Amino acid sequence: MSEEQKKIQRIEEKIDSIIKMLQEHFSTEREVTVPSQKMDIPLSAPISVYLLKLPDSLRQTMLAMDRLTEATTSQVATETGRSRSVESIHLNQLERMGYIDKFRKGRKVFFRIPEPPSEEKQETKEEKTS
Numbered sequence: 001m002s003e004e005q006k007k008i009q010r011i012e013e014k015i016d017s018i019i020k021m022l023q024e025h026f027s028t029e030r031e032v033t034v035p036s037q038k039m040d041i042p043l044s045a046p047i048s049v050y051l052l053k054l055p056d057s058l059r060q061t062m063l064a065m066d067r068l069t070e071a072t073t074s075q076v077a078t079e080t081g082r083s084r085s086v087e088s089i090h091l092n093q094l095e096r097m098g099y100i101d102k103f104r105k106g107r108k109v110f111f112r113i114p115e116p117p118s119e120e121k122q123e124t125k126e127e128k129t130s
Helices: 003-027 047-052 056-068 073-080 084-097 119-129
Strands: 101-105 108-112
Touching (some): 084 108
C-alpha cells in the first residue's frame, strides 16, 4: 500500500468515527424541562433573585419585561430581537410560573411584572388567616 493510500485510509477511518459520534449524539433524545409550578421566591425580592432561577431564554424575556414594565408579545419580541411566537411561548411559561401577570386591554393581551404586595395588604392577609 502506498503512502497516499494509507493517508486516505486514515482519513476515511476518522470520517467514519466522526459520523458514528454524530449519529450517537443526535440519536439520543434530549428534553429541556422548565418547572411549571410557581417558585418559592417572595414577591418583594428584587428581580435579580428571580433571574438567577431562570434559564437564559426566559431570563432574556424577563429582562425585557423589566425594561418595558407592561407590554404585548410583539413589543417584547421587538425588545429581545426574537420572533413573536418564541416570545409568546416564553411569556406564557413565565405567567404559568407566577413571574408575570397576563391581562387583556380590549382585544390585546398584555403582560406585566406584578407589584410586590404592600405592607397593608400583607397585614390584612395575616389578619384573615388568624
